[in-house]
Amino acid sequence: MFIIKCPYCGERDVTEFSxxxxxxxxxPQDPAQATPEDWHAYVYERDNPRGWHVEWWQHSQGCRQWLKLRRNTLTHELGRTALPHEPLSPDDDEGSDA
Ligand SMILES: [Zn+2]
Structure with missing residues (x-):
């Protein structure tokens, strides 16, 4: 069980999020020009990082807004959250508020 800080609502229990x-x-930058291999890579090819990762979460039981969350896949430690248009990288530890 952990607490996610929604940029809109504040700290909420993870059960409110999807x-x-x-x-x-x-x-793909230009979907009309993307090859089947480009789409295959986009849809199916995933890294399986061990450590810090940036994920999409939706506050589905709250404001229903999407957010980015920095999470450590090994320890489940949480880093900061960001609005969808804000940059957030797995290595970004600035402003950690978890
Ligand atoms: Zn919210």
Whole structure:
């Protein structure tokens, strides 16, 4: 059990959130020109990081907004959260508020 800090609502229990996947994946720049291999890589190829990772979460039982969360996949330690348009990298420990 852990607490996630929603940028809109503040600290809330994890049970109010839904996991949305890897937030480090980039959608193909020009979808009309993307090859089947590009789409295969985007949809199926995933790293399985051990350590800090940036993930999408939705506050599905609250404000329903999406956010990025920095989480350590080994220890479940939480780093800071960010709005969808804000940059957040797995190595970003600045402003950690977990
Ligand atoms: Zn919220």
């Amino acid at each position: 996991y949305g996947g890897d937030a480090t994946r980039a959608y």
